[in-house]
Amino acid sequence: MSNKTEADFVLHLYKTLQTIGVHLPRVAIITPYAQQASLIRRIFSEYLKEKFDAMVEVNTVDAFQGRESDIVLFSSVRASGCKSIGFLSDVRRMNVALTRAKYFLFVVARCKTISMNPYWNDLVQHAKESNAVVRIPTRKDGRFTFKS
Numbered sequence: 765m766s767n768k769t770e771a772d773f774v775l776h777l778y779k780t781l782q783t784i785g786v787h788l789p790r791v792a793i794i795t796p797y798a799q800q801a802s803l804i805r806r807i808f809s810e811y812l813k814e815k816f817d818a819m820v821e822v823n824t825v826d827a828f829q830g831r832e833s834d835i836v837l838f839s840s841v842r843a844s845g846c847k848s849i850g851f852l853s854d855v856r857r858m859n860v861a862l863t864r865a866k867y868f869l870f871v872v873a874r875c876k877t878i879s880m881n882p883y884w885n886d887l888v889q890h891a892k893e894s895n896a897v898v899r900i901p902t903r904k905d906g907r908f909t910f911k912s
Contacts, residue, residue, distance in 0.1 A: 765850065766799040767841045773900065774839050774872055775807050778820075781835075786868075792833035793822045794861060796851035800841045825851075825861045836865035840873035853881050862887070 774793060781788060793808070795801050805822040812819050821833070838861050842849050851857055862869065871887075875897065878884040891897045 765797045765841055766803045770839055770872055771803045771807050774837050789834050791820050791835045793820055793837045794825050794828045795839040795841060796825050796857060797841050798824055800839055825857050828864055829860050832864050832866055834866045835868045838871045840878055842877045849878055849881050855883055858883055
């Protein structure tokens with residue numbers, strides 16, 4: 765399973781962090797799905813070219829277990845219209861995904877979709893109460909409306 769719009773947004777987020785002057789050591793980008801990891805790897809390698817291996821590591825949640833990174837971008841993949849959240853519903857994967865960052869964790873997800881699961885719903889509610897949710901405007905077709 766993959767989500768091109770979300771993969772593009774993860775790159776946009778990475779570029780934004782660069783632009784605002786966040787020191788970006790090697791950033792980890794993790795996702796539950798191998799197809800999404802492959803897509804993100806391709807998008808980032810096109811952007812970073814020969815700096816790719818030094819700047820980012822893209823992997824699945826399972827492959828990243830037991831490791832950590834200063835900054836983690838987590839791509840959940842799931843979007844509107846999903847009847848279930850698949851691998852995301854596994855609380856062990858959720859634990860791994862959310863505990864790999866030393867300093868900064870960015871979760872890219874559609875809140876309404878991941879909130880179908882009680883654990884993710886608790887996280888979303890906590891994030892909302894903490895003003896840690898950033899809403900990204902979407903078009904009628906469900907795609908993000910950000911400028912590259």
